[in-house]
Ligand code: HEC
């Protein structure tokens with residue numbers, strides 16, 4: 542069944558450049574309705590968690606995020622639309638998650654949360670919400686360039702037993718149905734998002750790992766350079782699309 546779907550995939554249609562479109566356009570009416578209504582959107586439960594975590598004193602420093610950053614609606618406004626980006630403090634390209642974690646470890650002096658911890662997803666969703674509706678505009682020149690090129694190369698590299706690149710599914714076949722799902726352009730704008738299949742909210746890293754698993758490739762570790770590079774490339778590729786986190790997906 543899977544092999545049939547993949548061979549069909551490789552037969553049809555050449556690549557064509559498409560205008561960027563949100564993955565929401567490829568979801569069913571039920572999902573679109575959930576995302577449109579903050580009271581129905583299950584991801585908003587994680588946002589509430591994040592808002593509470595923002596105010597909670599933590600670690601040996603006994604400080605909350607709010608103690609240093611004040612009102613997130615002001616201090617974090619627009620930030621998520623510019624990330625990932627080169628981070629002078631960390632000396633590398635970093636995602637929103639790694640910036641938050643740097644503060645938890647260095648500023649609060651608390652242990653780094655494990656990947657996909659509920660409060661960590663909540664903080665990312667809460668901070669991303671402060672940029673909702675803003676167009677993505679990441680900087681890929683200068684110090685970020687090498688990571689960007691790495692992400693671009695990865696995006697076009699065949700991986701896994703199915704021997705498919707991200708581009709095969711998300712550039713050449715967006716809009717086509719693969720097994721039960723409609724393929725979108727693989728845009729990052731909804732994340733962190735609530736995914737029905739998980740019955741939970743998760744990060745873009747978790748979503749990307751699911752794509753690796755889907756083509757029977759070894760999954761890159763959470764917070765690895767591969768995932769950072771891919772996220773930078775995806776954000777650049779989505780330039781101009783509005784951030785819609787926290788989204789809802791099948
Ligand atoms: C065999 C096809 C396939 C390949 C190859 C693949 N994906 Fe996906 N991907 C999917 C499917 C199916 C979904 C869920 C439906 C959708 O949104 O496209 C998905 C979802 C996504 C999403 C979430 C889109 C949204 O709006 O929520 C992103 C981002 C993504 N993929 C990126 C990638 C990247 C990066 C790669 C390469 C490492 C990759 N995918 C490889 C099939 C694939």
Ligand code: HEC
Nearest residue numbers: 595604605606608609610620630640641644645648649664
């Ligand atoms: C003791 C003070 C302190 C605490 C507590 C603290 N931070 Fe920070 N945070 C900083 C400093 C200093 C920076 C670096 C500022 C800069 O680079 O402009 C920073 C940077 C950040 C950034 C990156 C901002 C940017 O423009 O790139 C984020 C996101 C962030 N903090 C989130 C948090 C969150 C979430 C918490 C709570 C879990 C938190 N911080 C706790 C001091 C703190």
